[in-house]
Amino acid sequence: MVDALHASATAGTERSISSAWLRQTVKPTGARNSRARGFWQVAPYASKLTRAHRAAAKADHAFARALREQTIYPQRIDALIAGRTWFDGKECAKCGGSRRRVYDVACYDCTQIGRGFKTGTKGRCIALPPAKLSRDGWLARNAERKREAAGEYIEYSSGEWSARQYPTGRLSVRCLAHHIDNPDFRTVHGSRIFQLCEQHPDLLILLRRAGWSI
Known part of the structure; x- marks a missing residue:
């Protein structure tokens, strides 16, 4: 009798454990699982086109046809499918350009003027790197490059060594006796420069005349 009661209690415990395990493993059904969704989670409206x-x-021709019916520029949808960021549309009254943005049909050239970003090949905004020079510094750098291109330089010599210093700061060092002809001595490593100056005192004098602190 005791064994029968024990077996019955054990069976009841196993049934309760198996029922609890099934409740944990079986996925519950409800509105979340049975909710019907459309194939595309975006409406075919062409006011602003996104990725x-x-x-x-690209995947559904009917969707592309619905987009073309919403816009007066069919070439806009062609540019969208091709992955371009602009298309040829109506001429802009402000700048005279005909390029229009695929995203919102705004003038492509006007949106690029005075902005701190540029758009990549996929139409995404790319932040410009921080400016290294101010406007005055940038203009001065351009003026120095023009003076160098025009052939302006200051020449120094010491013994068999000669150098030309250009407005951009570039120093060209030359010594035919030692087969040295470097168009930009700033690219030479510092340890190598000190080694050459120890071997050739005329080079040390030459660099000091050019304004180098050695």
Whole structure:
């Protein structure tokens, strides 16, 4: 009798454990699982076109046709599918350009003027690197490059060594006796420069005349 009661209790415990395990493992059903969704999670409206519109238009011709019906520029949808950021549209009254943005049909050239970013090949905004020079410094650098291109330089000599210093700061060092002809001595490593100056005192005098602190 005791064994029968023990077996019955054990069976009941196993049934309760198996029922609890099934409740934990079986996925519950409800509105979340049975909710019907459309094939594309974006409406075929052409006011502003995004990457979701492009993915849907490339995969579904009916979606692309619906987009073309919403815009007066069919070439805009062609540019969207091709992955371009602009298309040829109506001439801009402000700048006279005919390039229009695929995203919102705005003038492509006007949106690029005075902006701190540029658009990549995929139409994404790319932040410009921080400016290394001010406007005055940039103009001065351009003026120095023009003077160098025009042939302006200051020449120094010491013994068999000669050098030309250009407006951009470039120093060309030459010594035919030692087969040295470097168009930009700034690219030479510092330890090598000190080694050459120890071997050739005339080079040390030459660099000091050019304004180098050695």
